[in-house]
Amino acid sequence: MKKHKRDILALAAKYRDTESTPPCTHFGECGGCLFQDIPYENQLKLKLEYLNSLLEGIVGTGEIAPSPPLGYRNRMDYVTAFGRMGLRRAGRYRHVVDIISCPILQEKSNRLLGELRPLLAEVEDYDYLRHSGYLRYAVFRQGYFTGECMVNFVTAARENRLPASLEDFITRLDSSSLVLSDSLADLSHGEVYAVLQGGSINENFDGLTFRITPNSFFQSxxxxxxxxxxxxxxxxxxxxxxxxxxxxxxxxxxxxxxxxxxxxxxxxxxxxxxxxxxxxxxxxxxxxxxxxxxxxxxxxxxxxxxxxxxxxxxxxxxxxxxxxxxxxxxxxxxxxxxxxxxxxxxxxxxxxxxxxxxxxxxxxxxxxxxxxxxxxxxx
Ligand SMILES: C[S@@+](CC[C@H](N)C(=O)[O-])C[C@H]1O[C@@H](n2cnc3c(N)ncnc32)[C@H](O)[C@@H]1O
Known part of the structure; x- marks a missing residue:
């Protein structure tokens, strides 16, 4: 475990509240969120305390800007492996937790996830033990302020093996691409070899438009x-x-x-x-x-x-x-x-x-x- 994670987890105990109910049914199993059993106000205090102790002797941390606690993420990379589609189990690379809905992801993307799950049932997923198979990731991106949605399919082969039944789903998106990831490395980005719809989505901050393409970084x-x-x-x-x-x-x-x-x-x-x-x-x-x-x-x-x-x-x-x-x-x-x-x-x-x-x-x-x-x- 990385030093940052170890240190902040050590501090977390005093901010936990045994009475609070984690908003996600996958909590404890999924490796995505570790603080859902800490009330949001306490999460902010914990992060400030952690930063102040880490940066002691160099500089203090004055304040922390809060976020919507849930429904904030504009991107989620769902791994498709072992007959499941979701996120990796905490600390276990080769185990995937089926994610039905993710409370930190934006609502529209969650709805699309629900629609996509049954449609992908007939698509061969990826076997990380044998390094064989086809679909490695379904990557969801959504402009928070525009609502525009992108779903990219990251595949281990440069060919479109998606079934015709996905057509309607794809045409309702603002952007969808096939992305090649054919190395042993576990990457959810790579060469865009086919654009199925659009090719990019837009985000808007204070009247400025940002075009986001499948591989480009954007703050989540x-x-x-x-x-x-x-x-x-x-x-x-x-x-x-x-x-x-x-x-x-x-x-x-x-x-x-x-x-x-x-x-x-x-x-x-x-x-x-x-x-x-x-x-x-x-x-x-x-x-x-x-x-x-x-x-x-x-x-x-x-x-x-x-x-x-x-x-x-x-x-x-x-x-x-x-x-x-x-x-x-x-x-x-x-x-x-x-x-x-x-x-x-x-x-x-x-x-x-x-x-x-x-x-x-x-x-x-x-x-x-x-x-x-x-x-x-x-x-
Ligand atoms: C944390 S992101 C910041 C992006 C941008 N400032 C923003 O707010 O959206 C870091 C960026 O650094 C880029 N990057 C990584 N290594 C780099 C390098 N050696 N030289 C230049 N850019 C690099 C990545 O591709 C990524 O776009």
């Missing part, structure tokens, strides 16, 4: 992500900004109005294309997007941006990138993190910055995960 809790983006925009004051790990460009585009110029750097070509398309759709001209490794890009980068936004994947920023930031010394670093342990490590390694109290965001209610925003400025 839209109301809380919007809150986070609003806070980041308040920190921008007409300067040039470098947005590292920019995904489909959502932060870059959201802050563009307050900036002189924003350059987004992202390693997934499909996400960069989507970011450029998102800039076009929204008529935003003072942004550009580069497809590159964030560390490599910064290696060549000499000057120009006084603010760097950093939103790395769970593993945190690459140590080379932190070293380079210490050389480039941007005036302000806005660090968004979904991994407090990596945040602690990176904040300790960045030299000479004043760090404001961290703000936390409950991006993942009912689970041990927490998102944070740290602002570092040169004194």
């Amino acid at each position: 809790n839209s109301p809380v992500a919007r809150e986070l983006y609003r806070d980041i925009r308040r920190l921008i004051d007409g300067e040039r900004v470098l947005d590292l790990y920019s995904g489909v460009g959502s932060i870059s585009l959201y802050i563009a109005r307050g900036a002189e110029h924003v350059t987004g750097v992202e390693i997934v070509p499909e996400a960069v294309d989507a970011a450029k398309e998102n800039a076009r759709i929204n008529g935003i001209a003072n942004v550009d997007f580069v497809c590159d490794d964030a560390g490599e890009y910064l290696r060549e980068f000499s000057a120009g941006a006084s603010t760097v936004v950093l939103d790395p994947p769970r593993a945190g920023a690459h140590p080379r990138l932190i070293t380079r930031l210490n050389e480039v010394r941007p005036k302000k670093i806005i660090y968004v993190s979904c991994n407090p342990v990596a945040l602690r490590q990176d904040l300790s390694a960045l030299e000479g910055y004043r760090i404001d109290p961290v703000r936390a965001y409950d991006m993942f209610p009912q689970t041990p995960h927490v998102e944070t925003l740290a602002v570092l400025t040169l004194p």
